[in-house]
Amino acid sequence: MIAIEVLEKYGALKKSFDKSEIVFEQGNLPTHYYQIISGEIKMSNYNDDGREFIQGIFYKDQSFGEPPLFLNQKYPANAIAVENAEILLLPKNNFMKLLEENPTVSIKIIENLAQRLYYKSVMAAEMSTQEPEHRVLKLIDHGIVYFNFKKEENGYLINFTRQQIGDLTGLRVETVIRTIKALEKKGILKIINRKVYR
Amino acid sequence: MIAIEVLEKYGALKKSFDKSEIVFEQGNLPTHYYQIISGEIKMSNYNDDGREFIQGIFYKDQSFGEPPLFLNQKYPANAIAVENAEILLLPKNNFMKLLEENPTVSIKIIENLAQRLYYKSVMAAEMSTQEPEHRVLKLIDHGIVYFNFKKEENGYLINFTRQQIGDLTGLRVETVIRTIKALEKKGILKIINRKVYR
DNA sequence: CTTGTTTTATGATTTTAATCATAAAACAGA
DNA sequence: TCTGTTTTATGATTAAAATCATAAAACAAG
Numbered sequence: 147m148i149a150i151e152v153l154e155k156y157g158a159l160k161k162s163f164d165k166s167e168i169v170f171e172q173g174n175l176p177t178h179y180y181q182i183i184s185g186e187i188k189m190s191n192y193n194d195d196g197r198e199f200i201q202g203i204f205y206k207d208q209s210f211g212e213p214p215l216f217l218n219q220k221y222p223a224n225a226i227a228v229e230n231a232e233i234l235l236l237p238k239n240n241f242m243k244l245l246e247e248n249p250t251v252s253i254k255i256i257e258n259l260a261q262r263l264y265y266k267s268v269m270a271a272e273m274s275t276q277e278p279e280h281r282v283l284k285l286i287d288h289g290i291v292y293f294n295f296k297k298e299e300n301g302y303l304i305n306f307t308r309q310q311i312g313d314l315t316g317l318r319v320e321t322v323i324r325t326i327k328a329l330e331k332k333g334i335l336k337i338i339n340r341k342v343y344r
Numbered sequence: 345m346i347a348i349e350v351l352e353k354y355g356a357l358k359k360s361f362d363k364s365e366i367v368f369e370q371g372n373l374p375t376h377y378y379q380i381i382s383g384e385i386k387m388s389n390y391n392d393d394g395r396e397f398i399q400g401i402f403y404k405d406q407s408f409g410e411p412p413l414f415l416n417q418k419y420p421a422n423a424i425a426v427e428n429a430e431i432l433l434l435p436k437n438n439f440m441k442l443l444e445e446n447p448t449v450s451i452k453i454i455e456n457l458a459q460r461l462y463y464k465s466v467m468a469a470e471m472s473t474q475e476p477e478h479r480v481l482k483l484i485d486h487g488i489v490y491f492n493f494k495k496e497e498n499g500y501l502i503n504f505t506r507q508q509i510g511d512l513t514g515l516r517v518e519t520v521i522r523t524i525k526a527l528e529k530k531g532i533l534k535i536i537n538r539k540v541y542r
Numbered sequence: 543c544t545t546g547t548t549t550t551a552t553g554a555t556t557t558t559a560a561t562c563a564t565a566a567a568a569c570a571g572a
Numbered sequence: 573t574c575t576g577t578t579t580t581a582t583g584a585t586t587a588a589a590a591t592c593a594t595a596a597a598a599c600a601a602g
Contacts, residue, residue, distance in 0.1 A: 191469040191473075193469070193474055194474075194478075197473045198473075199468065199469040199472045199473050201465055201468065201469070213458035213459075213461045213462045213465070214458075214462065216454055216455050216458040217455065217458050217462060219462065222465050222466050222469070223465065223469070245451070246447070249444070249447045249450065252447065252450035252451065252454065253443070253450065255454055256414055256450065256453055256454055256457065257414050257415065259454065259457040259458060259461060260411035260412075260413075260414040260415050260457060261411075261415060262461055263411045263457060263460055263461050263464065264411045264412065264420060266461065266464035266465070266468060267399055267411070267420050267421065267464070268420050269468065270397065270399065270464060270467065270468055271389040271391070271397040271399070271420070271421070273468070273471055273472055273514065274397045274471055274513070274514025275389075275391035275395045275396075275397050275514065276391055276392075280392075315472070316471065316472025
């Protein structure tokens with residue numbers, strides 16, 4: 147996350163996206179740095195037969211889509227607003243200038259990329275070798291730390307739909323529903339009128 | 345990759361690792377920056393019942409294990425020498441000093457992390473939604489660009505064992521063997537006395 | 543050279559999550 | 573408030589990769 151004043155100093159402009167509106171599409175070349183002011187952005191892929199895989203979900207103050215920007219490569223996924231969102235857009239050239247002139251920002255970017263790489267590493271290992279209960283639980287526990295899950299009286303409210311959990315873990319909805327039920331039966335999490343708590 | 349002279353200026357020391365020797369272990373806190381001078385390093389996890397997942401394989405001039413170093417988090421995987429290797433080790437504090445005093449190095453690090461994140465994103469989507477042939481082929485094509493596969497007269501030699509391909513894609517050896525056979529039958533790659541070419 | 547280990551290979555069987563079918567509850571929009 | 577859509581739910585069936593078993597070829601180490 148880069149301070150808004152700094153971004154604006156380099157010419158960043160605020161843009162609004164309605165729910166379901168596309169921010170950028172897989173296959174396109176990056177043109178901007180994106181940082182969320184408010185709302186929720188989902189990055190995902192669709193495979194050959196239309197099945198979705200969610201790369202990540204991003205919230206207030208988070209940036210997304212930098213890797214291809216640094217590499218001059220096409221976006222490997224789509225970005226779409228899940229909720230109405232306001233985003234600061236900084237054109238690539240200005241962003242690079244900002245980086246050069248602000249070494250501390252580089253460190254921030256490094257830490258951010260490192261964090262995301264860490265998550266991907268953990269989830270990749272989970273997804274390839276572990277059974278559904280393990281995968282779902284790992285995602286939930288990661289979400290508590292890094293997504294904006296809020297602590298309530300019954301525990302942390304897991305603010306994802308079963309479908310989203312499936313698309314993040316590579317499982318099908320029915321499997322996620324059954325897995326969550328099984329985890330509840332084991333007392334590992336709670337379901338209170340369809341909402342999941344941990 | 346950081347220039348060797350620069351690393352040495354900040355106190356990096358060369359260390360040799362025999363084949364199968366451990367460089368660092370999952371769960372430990374990072375203490376150094378690692379850059380390979382020669383040899384081959386594998387980063388991998390083992391799940392509850394001993395099944396391996398390979399996070400990545402690294403070669404000459406590549407660095408590895410930075411994310412936890414930047415985040416002060418435990419290593420999410422083990423690093424082990426697959427071939428005898430020589431590695432430059434730079435203590436964390438010196439490495440941070442190097443970064444502060446050399447802004448161009450920061451940019452290099454960013455590009456490197458971005459590259460790895462890009463690979464993980466692509467493979468995560470593959471692994472979660474695509475069938476074996478697609479997964480294996482994607483890994484091979486990535487390897488041609490980013491691992492040190494050499495072009496020979498029959499095409500690029502895929503310098504991985506079937507087991508390694510399995511551990512990189514989350515498939516079992518037998519499945520990989522059958523998948524590669526199927527891809528050969530379709531003429532997508534060649535098998536010449538057990539070696540795979542693309 | 544001999545021997546132990548790794549790698550590739552193949553067939554048979556099993557397991558597990560995906561798929562298919564169907565529906566109620568909840569929610570969102572007109 | 574009616575209606576269409578999304579989300580959660582459950583049972584039955586299927587398909588696909590994992591597992592199990594076994595072995596030959598290749599390689600590595602002594």
